[in-house]
Amino acid sequence: MTTKHLSSGSSCPPLEDGVMRVYSMKYCPYAQRTHLVLAAKNIKHEVVYVNLKNKPEWLFEKNSLGKVPVLQINEHCLFESLITCDYLDEVYPEPPLYPAQPLKKAQDRMFIELWSQISAALLKLYFSKKDEQIMKKSCDDIKSGLDVFETELTKRGTKFFGGDTPGMLDYMIWPWAERLPMVEMIARNNGVLTQDRFPKMQNLEPVGHLHHDGRSRDAHCLTMKCWVLVLLVAVACISGMEKRAAASSN
């Protein structure tokens, strides 16, 4: 399969019978969840990358919401990252990623749900366009969210939330946990995520395959930092242009 991200006007590559396929985008944290679980269970699959800024028309036939990841098995398409991962865990039970006890499994699912508040706050922070109020609110939400996870991991006293090895909770939070170093950068080093407050969450053990294209955490962070820089510069330029336009029209 090509690593090119297919766009509007493209054709969907034909799928061979019995081959599992993931529709993905290289930097999508949700798609990364599915990749992490596929890797953890060593499941054979192929990947078709999709341009999310200029989506191919056929993506909406796979997922009416037009999002990735989509997991295709013959003519059946599954979407929503957690649902694809839970499906893989049921069909490929080794290694099991949830605790065997239903109560403990439900608790891990609650933590996955709680993580969505942190991921939402991270997204807001990335797109805060340097708005001080949005940045402060996002940072506060990230901090209060991380407090819960820091406390829980300390309580569990294990390397991973899953114990000695990563579990579903570890895989579901990792795509955002590995991006935490960027918070400090966007918030301009104002001590948002100090090591003493979140020593565990900021130094989580990487969960096996770091990023689904096989790059190291550092390489990934570097790319992400570059993107953030580009974004910040672009926003500053646009903001400057707007100010100049407003000044000249007065």
Add this chain to the structure above:
Amino acid sequence: MTTKHLSSGSSCPPLEDGVMRVYSMKYCPYAQRTHLVLAAKNIKHEVVYVNLKNKPEWLFEKNSLGKVPVLQINEHCLFESLITCDYLDEVYPEPPLYPAQPLKKAQDRMFIELWSQISAALLKLYFSKKDEQIMKKSCDDIKSGLDVFETELTKRGTKFFGGDTPGMLDYMIWPWAERLPMVEMIARNNGVLTQDRFPKMQNLEPVGHLHHDGRSRDAHCLTMKCWVLVLLVAVACISGMEKRAAASSN
């Protein structure tokens, strides 16, 4: 247990060992999901109602988000309606509420996820304060969402999404499905939900226990309609007062 909704300043009633308890609010559709599954599986439990407008302080010890439902088993508290229901389905497997096949189970979970777009649009419609633009957008979202479910139920050709008897998907959508008659009322009978477009979704077979306080669907709808009327009148009054205030200040 009392049916009084406990507020700030109240004490949480002591819990006996081994008793399952649900923290709920009588008209909360999310809590209703848990009640429906408890009833479907005939699980013994007690209910503590909570005033969500003036929350008791101890609610946040049960659920840091301060929401209902919360399912308490000894010292363990589970929240998020779907997670509580999935837990009950695992621990009390009869009758099973998901299809046995993992792929079909994942598909039903996808539909539950898709329903959250309809429930979000319904919420926006209820609180649209007669804003024409918000009302139109909400109604459009409800219609396009319902189209997917109408098509799916037609494709399945069964009485319920679960087959001859209700499954998890039926129970998870029912609290909003039973409120659909109100859409037409709020949207002032402008033909949003015509019977010919959604004959199945507007005439869903009630899923066993209709409402967790045991009232009939009609009684429940009547109460809800009264609430909507009160809301509309209140909004009209406030809007009128604002206009008069604006006029007098000019």
